[in-house]
Amino acid sequence: MDEAARIRVMVVDDNAFIRSGLTSALEATGDIEVVGEAGDGHRAEELAWRLMPDVVLLDVRMPRTDGLSAATVLSKISRVIMLTQVEDPDVVLTAVRNGAVGYLVHNSFTVDELVQAVRDTVRHRAHPLSHAASAALIDAARAGRSAAPAADPAEQQERFGLSAREVQVMDLIVRGHANQDIAAKLFLTEKTVKNYINRIYAKLGVPNRSTAIVTWLGMPPRG
Known part of the structure; x- marks a missing residue:
């Protein structure tokens, strides 16, 4: 090679x-x-x-x-x-x-x-x-926001400007599903899922899956 x-x-x-x-x-x-x-x-x-x-x-x-x-x-x-x-x-x-x-x-x-x-x-x-x-x-992310009222899903969607489909994808990411699993569950191609994920990262202002989970679940930023 x-x-x-x-x-x-x-x-x-x-x-x-x-x-x-x-x-x-x-x-x-x-x-x-x-x-x-x-x-x-x-x-x-x-x-x-x-x-x-x-x-x-x-x-x-x-x-x-x-x-x-x-x-x-x-x-x-x-x-x-x-x-x-x-x-x-x-x-x-x-x-x-x-x-x-x-x-x-x-x-x-x-x-x-x-x-x-x-x-x-x-x-x-x-x-x-x-x-x-x-x-x-x-x-840990959920524990970190436990002292505050749980965010309403609709408010969370509006806050980040995600589409309904992007919210579905993000929910499956939080549940630990890989791209291939997300594609199968939502009847999408894996490439389409990747495109959704890239748009989600842009809207959440994060570089990767891990920080997307933390941000979506409302974990406070590092002080």
């Missing part, structure tokens, strides 16, 4: 065994190249500025600089997918607010699903969230 067409990935985890396993699995695809590895967030930041990877797979709990802090810097260089054992809702929310476009929890995905998540992230087709992370994100 043309080197220029290969997806450049950096793997960041303080466990060398995990780094090695991820590197082997990704490079076996033929279209993904692991261009660098780091065992902490500080080293990852240094390497990323030099290597300019397309995707960074980033653990949460690491020495020196943790993944949540590093995501703030790394997300300005690359597309960051958190890859971790941590399912804490507050951690998921912080990761998203710090720029992560995806959050995958170990043992909740296959190697093939991870590879596809990397490809889809680079191609802007999806923002991977494992079910555990998606549930945590939604629960």
Whole structure:
């Protein structure tokens, strides 16, 4: 494969065994190249500025600089997918607010699903969230607005200027459905669903699926 067409990935985890396993699995695809590895967030930041990877797979709990802090810097260089054992809702929310476009929890995905998540992230087709992370994100967002009266769906629709169909799509996103599932449920093509989602992002003023969920559910912005 043309080197220029290969997806450049950096793997960041303080466990060398995990780094090695991820590197082997990704490079076996033929279209993904692991261009660098780091065992902490500080080293990852240094390497990323030099290597300019397309995707960074980033653990949460690491020495020196943790993944949540590093995501703030790394997300300005690359597309960051958190890859971790941590399912804490507050951690998921912080990761998203710090720029992560995806959050995958170990043992909740296959190697093939991870590879596809990397490809889809680079191609802007999806923002991977494992079910555990998606549930945590939604629960935390709802908890964050629990002290205030629940927003009326019609008011929420008017606030963001979404069409009735866009509201249907957004509702299914919040429920954790992938684009393919949304297309099947609404009898649309997957391309049409993607077009709706892009319009939703524009109207909500968000860059990805994770922050769209947070915004739609009324989670206050990071202070």
